[in-house]
Amino acid sequence: MNFDFSEEQQMLKDSVARFVQDEYDFEARNKVVANESGYSQENWQKFAELGWLSIPFAEALGGFGGGATDTMVVMEELGKGLVAEPFAASVLMFGGLLQASAQNDERDALIGGVIDGSIQGAVAYAEAQSRFELQDVLCRAEADGEGYRLNGEKSLVLNAMSADKIIVSARVSGEQNDEQGIALFLVDAKVEGISKTALRTMDAQLVANLKLDNVAATALCGAGEGLGLLKQMRQQVIVALSAEALGIMEKLNATTLEYCKTRKQFGVAIGSFQALQHRMVDTFMAYEQCKSLLYRTVCSIEQGEDNNDIEKNVLALKVMVGKAGKLIGGEAIQLHGGMGMTDELDVGHYVRRLLTINAAFGDADYQQQRFAEVSLAS
């Protein structure tokens, strides 16, 4: 039993950490997100060259063949740098769904494009009314020759403005909230009938609402499989986002600790006040507990445990990361005092990213109820 990274994983970790350290300080990051696309194409190409974009893909597809641990180490380091490039949206979500869907030449070529950085992708799963339910789909697909036509709206689609291709969940049959009848479709991002409204989110990402008016699409799976594929994607992305959140929490705790050691008030460092010390012990413990749960979850995936056990770990992780993120983020602002309220300091930016992660794919309250269902049934 050990929690050591392999030599390869350690190199991967170091390589991401070095990038953040050398090329992605807060100032550089602010320049990147001020971009029209919300990230830097140059950085993206660098990620491709460094092989990061190939991590989750099978070697047969030209990928690195990495597992949950590899994704974790990358995401954790990206989190520390608050990296805005759409790694989760394009590589893990879009690429992940492609990899999980049926093999064909187009799919393989697209994955190749993701790996070499030439293709950006997005996944449109949410709708205005759907909140945290993947099966709450109103967008409809109708067969049209060999393909389909999509009609409806999709909400807050990550990376949609830069995407070349978008995977869309749409209903072939059934009513809103039916678990059956949902399939996934591939559409060209510039195809006729798509209109996009670009929006910024508080973590400086660019997302878009989509209107689909008779948009031509090809099916990636049957109507019985769409929801299952989305759930599988959700599970993987939750783990990845939790790793990112862990990196953020580490950074926030370290920044706050450093501030409390140096900031003086009434003649002494505020870190000498016992009440603050005990609260920093609490945030330290919250971080360590998240780390443990992340390791537990990643190990259970790597060892191929029963899916029920994996799901239980993933849900627990999402709950704890959501709550710890609020605790750590809140204390980071509070202990920084007036400075913590300013947008000039990086603290508020990290906190906003944690809040966005909490809401992504179901917040702590929601997932805790799902956790209880899984856990108390067993």
Add this chain to the structure above:
Amino acid sequence: MNFDFSEEQQMLKDSVARFVQDEYDFEARNKVVANESGYSQENWQKFAELGWLSIPFAEALGGFGGGATDTMVVMEELGKGLVAEPFAASVLMFGGLLQASAQNDERDALIGGVIDGSIQGAVAYAEAQSRFELQDVLCRAEADGEGYRLNGEKSLVLNAMSADKIIVSARVSGEQNDEQGIALFLVDAKVEGISKTALRTMDAQLVANLKLDNVAATALCGAGEGLGLLKQMRQQVIVALSAEALGIMEKLNATTLEYCKTRKQFGVAIGSFQALQHRMVDTFMAYEQCKSLLYRTVCSIEQGEDNNDIEKNVLALKVMVGKAGKLIGGEAIQLHGGMGMTDELDVGHYVRRLLTINAAFGDADYQQQRFAEVSLAS
């Protein structure tokens, strides 16, 4: 608008406070509860002489005609002294139900006996399976001439061992948990067919499980009214117990504060540690908030507000008192350190009474869900 007590109320408060101060220190209290009956008959007679036992009863019945405020001031002071005499069980519960039931000579005479201290009463509403539901009644009543015969079991009946008369909830019709079909019956505590198992509770009260084997009883109300009367009693007793709890919390906070000011460790008073100071501010605030909510509730009763508003206040009060009691009790033990763990100190005894009050008539978790129903429906 004012929160002052009337002169009469202030005198009542002072009189109970003086009794506790002069005759009911911790040592005296421990002697009282070591009694076979769990309280002192001598004290009870003194309560009668001082008029306390007459407080909730109408003047026409020989009572003081007091309102919710009067009961509150008495209970709060009794709480500070951890007074074990069965004021709530005999006067408020038994006496209160009698007063609420239909007038007749026997009833009036019994109330007279409660007032002059010659009659002890008890209310048997709970059963082994009923947990916090008043309508969960299996005990059955069958008509027998002018009276009834009761069969079944009742659980943890307060003051049953000393009671002369017991009011029993029993089912005339319907199934377990039906809201209809429950009536209240008066039985003689020594009548044939009753058997009692005496039990101590952690707050040093004497309670009993009852087995009723064809016990002769008279009906106090019709089968459509029993549950309503019990609910009304519950509402009144929750307010009274909350006032008692407030007195206990005040005492615990004061004891703990005093201890922290005098107890030295590593050469300084432990009250000088900032982390402890902030925690004591939290317990202080919890106490003040309970006090405010108690005042709110009592005012709403005194002013005859809409019953829905009163019920909302009562439920909120029960929730807050339950949670604040755990917080204040927990901190009192923790801050007293090893001493807080000993039964020799009064702290643990006060804490156990708070825990018993939390469970009485539905704990914080239970009542919070009822509160949400009332509050979110409106």
Add this chain to the structure above:
Amino acid sequence: MDINFSEAELAFRDEVRAFLKEAWSGELAEKAKQPGSYKEVQVGWERKLNEKGWAAPLWPVEYGGAGWTPTQSYIYESERAAVGAPDVSPFGLKMVGPVIYSFGNDEQKQRFLPRILNADDWWCQGYSEPGAGSDLASLKCKAERDGDHYVINGAKIWTTYAQHADWMFCLVRTDSDCKPQQGISFILIDMNSPGITVRPIVTIDSEHHLNEVIFDEVRVPVENLIGEENKGWTYAKSLLAHERTAIAGVADSKRHLSELKKLAAAEVNGGRAMIDDPAFRQRISDIEIELMALEYTELRVLASMSKGNGPGVESSLLKLKGTEIQQSIQELKLDLAGHFGAVVQDGITAEELGHGYGDAARRGFMFSRAATIYGGSDEVQKNITAKFVLGL
């Protein structure tokens, strides 16, 4: 114990309601919904109040106050918040005004007070300095006498709405050779004076509420000094005793909570309204119960003050609990908005976006974090309570 209002108080409440119905309606209430309308709405609103004689009801009547009792003040505040009308901007009416009528000379009173009452001037506060935090006594911004002027050099920070301000009331150091609390003077600075730079500070809600104000050889006439030189600390401290009751924000929190319930009834997850979600119900009832209690804590303080007593020990928790509740409501609203809580709704209608309140929830949540930092942080409040209430 009697929480009924007297006949006179009930009549006053009717008057308040009638006033609010007329004054907080139409153009002004509509304008308040538009972004960027803050100053215009405040000024319009405060002038309506002034017309009614209610701009500064707690000022002495001779200076334009309304002679309200604490209970009247409570009634007004409750009714105002219930209809969603804004509180007045505090800097003129609640902060510098009382200092001027208490410590200013007649000329200053005549010059400034009527303009404050009518919102003719927008005021800002110059207390905090870069690097000083809650430790006001360490201030360094210097005023040196030069003939009929003081020459000001230094900087102030966290200056709310300095970008709108015509005037700043400011603490400056006029003597460095004494104890830190001494040697401080209270001075009024015309924000149009040459040498003043207002640097915006964007906060974590991405809005511009705050500023740094830099003084470079700014000349201020000596007649703008309030009271005596080097006694400014005393005047500033006396401010703290004013306006304690509204600090809990109970009336506003009640409105926000009731709005939150309505939003939760409309927000649906998987076919179930969020108001029926057990976790949501627990969190909202946690808040509601605390707020029900705090409302009476405030009334207890008020009842004590109505009798001419000090505000009492309960008042120390008004800010601590009040801000905790405010933040909890904002947090719940943010969570309720789900993914839409992250969206910066920049010029896009709710209809286009597909959601109505996510952007407001985010801004409200982020800015609410300041409530436990400014005006004496939670930590300082607890230290004070431990010392002065608990005697630790």
Add this chain to the structure above:
Amino acid sequence: MDINFSEAELAFRDEVRAFLKEAWSGELAEKAKQPGSYKEVQVGWERKLNEKGWAAPLWPVEYGGAGWTPTQSYIYESERAAVGAPDVSPFGLKMVGPVIYSFGNDEQKQRFLPRILNADDWWCQGYSEPGAGSDLASLKCKAERDGDHYVINGAKIWTTYAQHADWMFCLVRTDSDCKPQQGISFILIDMNSPGITVRPIVTIDSEHHLNEVIFDEVRVPVENLIGEENKGWTYAKSLLAHERTAIAGVADSKRHLSELKKLAAAEVNGGRAMIDDPAFRQRISDIEIELMALEYTELRVLASMSKGNGPGVESSLLKLKGTEIQQSIQELKLDLAGHFGAVVQDGITAEELGHGYGDAARRGFMFSRAATIYGGSDEVQKNITAKFVLGL
């Protein structure tokens, strides 16, 4: 990252399971359910462990240890807790034993270690003194040399199970003219010596676990001194490094949590099982999630120790989080028992009472309060973590 056990470790786990199945069964496991059987069960159990060579697996093999790796220790602990077998009583096997084999002379080792392994002697610990709390260095219990004996005068407090004890290991002051930590000696006292009074201290669970032990001219042979005079503090401190991993109580908490779920499935309120009550589900899942994390925090510490490193920064939270979880489980169990949580079930069967676990829940809850006080209070643990882990 690899949490699989090796082949050898899996084989060991099978061996542990087989042992537990045989050893923790029948008479002994039955007896454990009876009140007042504590000492008898502990002694019986420890002798079975000793027979197997597992009474003190982490002792050096030459003194009777089993040479277990940290992982083996973890496996044993998990399996033991899962079947509900007791931990060993710590005073002999985990506390004084290591001091004797580390600092005692050969005669002492031969005399005491085998009897400790076989539970022939019951040990208690004499560290704390009345009024001294966590501040051990201030101890006053005095040992004065008189020929071949020390004469002990003073008192010890919070002495767990002194009423059962044959021996006490005790810190006594042998020199008062030096720094407080110096001048302390580590001595073994026969509890049957004349002049010893054991005064019971009943705790808030109404049980007799603790005692005050008073020494009045108690004569202890000098050969009972461990190591050098005045070096006792050093020996006592070295103890603290032992047995860090089990401190979180994860394996026991897992069993308690799983029992709690079963109880909640059977406890019904108004026709609904408590396990379906939303508030109960939230509280139990709060605990379960923390415990799932803590299990891996413990594994992380263990993995670090398996490589010969120190236990690492994570270990400082094992006690803090572990005891928080233990208390939360006890609190939930008490609440689950409803009114029956208050009952002192004195000689009455569960059937007569109408409820099965209220009394145990109450005792468990009340005594669990000690977990955050003894062995370094929460406050002390947080101070230590702030200082040594966070560098504050």
